[in-house]
Amino acid sequence: MNRMNPTVLIxxxxxxGRVDDGLGPAFAKAAEEWNLPGVSVVTTYQLSVEDSHAxxxxxxxxxxxxxxxxxxxxxxxxxxxxxxxxxxTHHLEPAAVLGLAHxxxxxxxxxxxxxxxxxxxxxxxxxxSPGAEENLHAALNFIKRLLSxxxxxxxxxxxxxxxxSKT
Amino acid sequence: xxxxxEPRKIVIEPVTRIEGHGKVTILLDEDRKxxxxxxxxxxxxxxERYVQGRPYWEMPVLVQRLCGICPVSHHLCAAKAMDRxxxxxxxxxxxxKVRRLMHFGQMFQSHALHFFxxxxxxxxxxxxxxxxxxxxxxxxxxxxxxxxQGVMMRKYGQEIIRITAGKKIHGTGAIPxxxxxxxxxxxxxxxxxxxxxxxxxxxxxxxxxxNYSLEHxxxxxxxxxxxxxxxxxxxxxxxxxxxxxxxxxxxxxxxKIFDGVDPQDYLDYIxxxxxxxxxxxxxxxxxxxPEKGWYRVGPLARLNACDFIDTPEAEAARKEFIGVTNGxxxxxxxxxxxxxxxxxxxxxxxxxxxxxxxxxxGEDLVLSGDRxxxxxxxxxxxxxxxxxxxxxxxxxxxxRCNLIVSTTNNNTPMNRAVETVARDHLQDKEEITExxxxxxxxxxxxxxPCLSCATHALGQMPLVIELKDSDGQLLDSxxxxxxxxx
Numbered sequence: 001m002n003r004m005n006p007t008v009l010i011x012x013x014x015x016x017g018r019v020d021d022g023l024g025p026a027f028a029k030a031a032e033e034w035n036l037p038g039v040s041v042v043t044t045y046q047l048s049v050e051d052s053h054a055x056x057x058x059x060x061x062x063x064x065x066x067x068x069x070x071x072x073x074x075x076x077x078x079x080x081x082x083x084x085x086x087x088x089t090h091h092l093e094p095a096a097v098l099g100l101a102h103x104x105x106x107x108x109x110x111x112x113x114x115x116x117x118x119x120x121x122x123x124x125x126x127x128x129s130p131g132a133e134e135n136l137h138a139a140l141n142f143i144k145r146l147l148s149x150x151x152x153x154x155x156x157x158x159x160x161x162x163x164x165s166k167t
Numbered sequence: 168x169x170x171x172x173e174p175r176k177i178v179i180e181p182v183t184r185i186e187g188h189g190k191v192t193i194l195l196d197e198d199r200k201x202x203x204x205x206x207x208x209x210x211x212x213x214x215e216r217y218v219q220g221r222p223y224w225e226m227p228v229l230v231q232r233l234c235g236i237c238p239v240s241h242h243l244c245a246a247k248a249m250d251r252x253x254x255x256x257x258x259x260x261x262x263x264k265v266r267r268l269m270h271f272g273q274m275f276q277s278h279a280l281h282f283f284x285x286x287x288x289x290x291x292x293x294x295x296x297x298x299x300x301x302x303x304x305x306x307x308x309x310x311x312x313x314x315x316q317g318v319m320m321r322k323y324g325q326e327i328i329r330i331t332a333g334k335k336i337h338g339t340g341a342i343p344x345x346x347x348x349x350x351x352x353x354x355x356x357x358x359x360x361x362x363x364x365x366x367x368x369x370x371x372x373x374x375x376x377x378n379y380s381l382e383h384x385x386x387x388x389x390x391x392x393x394x395x396x397x398x399x400x401x402x403x404x405x406x407x408x409x410x411x412x413x414x415x416x417x418x419x420x421x422x423k424i425f426d427g428v429d430p431q432d433y434l435d436y437i438x439x440x441x442x443x444x445x446x447x448x449x450x451x452x453x454x455x456x457p458e459k460g461w462y463r464v465g466p467l468a469r470l471n472a473c474d475f476i477d478t479p480e481a482e483a484a485r486k487e488f489i490g491v492t493n494g495x496x497x498x499x500x501x502x503x504x505x506x507x508x509x510x511x512x513x514x515x516x517x518x519x520x521x522x523x524x525x526x527x528x529g530e531d532l533v534l535s536g537d538r539x540x541x542x543x544x545x546x547x548x549x550x551x552x553x554x555x556x557x558x559x560x561x562x563x564x565x566x567r568c569n570l571i572v573s574t575t576n577n578n579t580p581m582n583r584a585v586e587t588v589a590r591d592h593l594q595d596k597e598e599i600t601e602x603x604x605x606x607x608x609x610x611x612x613x614x615x616p617c618l619s620c621a622t623h624a625l626g627q628m629p630l631v632i633e634l635k636d637s638d639g640q641l642l643d644s645x646x647x648x649x650x651x652x653x
Contacts, residue, residue, distance in 0.1 A: 015232075017232050044335065044336055045238075045336040045337065048280070048321070049280065049284050049303065049317065049318050049321060050276075050318050050319075050321045050322040050325060052318060053318055053319065053322055082304075096304070099304060100303070100304070100307060100314075100318070103304065103307040103308065103311070103314075104307050104311060104314055104315050104318060105315075124217065
């Protein structure tokens with residue numbers, strides 16, 4: 001890992017055809033337009049095993065997803081690589097993808113989970129609810145500030161306790 | 168006097184390491200004998216209604232939203248149907264080969280994911296192994312090289328899809344009458360550089376599945392096994408063809424029930440039955456009726472029903488496979504894994520041959536003809552035969568849609584497998600352990616079902632097991648893997 005010039009992977013995932021479940025892909029689409037150096041963006045429907053390889057090629061990974069959890073606009077927290085839970089389906093949780101990256105590809109990539117609160121998940125439609133739109137913008141502002149840190153991205157800038165009040 | 172034991176109902180909900188949300192119930196009588204075993208599909212989505220009123224050209228993009236697991240199969244099957252709607256019966260060589268490359272990329276990655284990450288924990292560690300290690304993380308720890316191969320094979324297939332369809336998930340490459348892009352020299356070379364490695368790993372995976380089957384042949388012969396009919400599409404000369412062909416159905420002895428059936432005529436041969444306890448329909452061969460006409464699809468059925476495979480290494484493997492049953496159809500449920508790995512090698516061979524075909528760089532991509540009001544298309548998806556049937560009105564809007572997805576075709580066989588394993592492994596037991604319950608899931612998992620696709624619903628796979636008496640009273644329960652994430 002080159003922590004002086006680290007690379008960041010943003011994976012936005014979810015189903016954009018199910019209203020606010022598309023928050024992750026919407027986040028990824030907006031983040032891609034930033035064109036920040038060292039930052040690559042992937043959009044996917046759901047996380048799968050092969051994402052572990054892409055994760056392993058980077059120093060940091062941010063998994064962006066919608067959440068139904070009661071939170072403010074969003075939460076952002078560091079992930080512990082999960083090497084214990086069972087893999088029950090084709091879909092993997094972010095911590096399991098990170099765990100596989102560590103187990104299979106000997107990476108020490110740090111992972112973070114960005115959960116953006118959504119409200120409408122049961123309908124069909126490629127749009128976000130008004131509340132989800134607001135939360136998306138708040139999350140985008142937060143992450144862009146984080147990635148554009150004036151001293152450049154490094155391991156200390158991604159220490160959650162230094163920049164992040166949301167848990 | 169011994170107090171009578173109340174009848175018990177065992178519920179496995181949902182079944183794990185498959186896609187979608189399924190539930191198994193097993194009813195035991197007073198003597199702990201299995202009286203009923205069923206795989207229930209508890210979610211419903213209704214995609215066939217959802218597409219009504221939409222313009223026909225949206226179908227290849229729209230219907231693939233059925234699922235994030237095998238969207239390419241729906242994308243291509245809908246595109247094949249829309250080819251007929253726009254009056255095209257034969258694509259240009261470039262369009263046909265780009266689509267086939269996309270399809271075999273999908274087959275390759277899907278089979279790799281299932282074998283290495285969903286079923287291999289059972290084969291490598293045993294059906295009764297500690298569930299804490301009987302999972303992909305356990306494979307990563309104990310058999311790291313296999314887990315890495317599975318990831319890289321899956322990724323390779325996804326790269327083929329990305330290049331041919333434009334995106335890994337929900338691409339737009341196939342359009343009515345053709346494709347919207349070819350494969351450039353640079354893209355071809357990017358894929359070619361790894362094909363020899365993929366072939367090597369595919370051979371290794373096939374050997375693993377074959378050796379497991381032969382070393383555990385007595386178990387493989389009986390575990391969840393039963394005689395059945397088999398159905399798939401085959402090429403006109405009888406070769407396995409996963410992209411296009413006519414319908415063939417054989418019985419348990421290999422005798423043809425019907426052959427050479429044009430997909431447009433499928434309703435003359437296939438009927439669907441609805442049962443109150445499942446959202447998944449039960450297809451059967453019309454002339455045999457629902458009791459005797461159910462059939463299996465997927466890798467096992469395809470290996471059984473085809474006359475040969477047109478790539479040399481997979482053909483050699485097929486001959487070895489049918490040698491186990493003296494040339495007769497193989498009706499062993501666990502033989503799905505061996506058959507699936509023959510197909511993964513076949514897919515790698517086809518991908519290699521296609522990548523070396525200059526037609527991929529052709530410029531003639533789309534054809535058109537006289538509009539038709541109705542079309543049927545069939546495709547062999549990774550899990551089995553996929554049926555798409557559309558009627559389009561004079562305003563270009565879809566007015567009727569019928570889909571029979573692969574897993575739906577295997578509905579009755581999966582129920583049979585559950586019942587067989589329940590009778591063989593669960594009845595008369597004093598205690599129903601997690602390992603015993605996993606036997607049920609192993610049988611279902613052999614079919615690689617995609618229940619979210621079959622029922623048109625997205626689902627997660629936590630596991631809840633409940634013991635109930637005949638009045639529905641909960642006697643005991645256990646749960647794992649529950650999640651509140653979106």
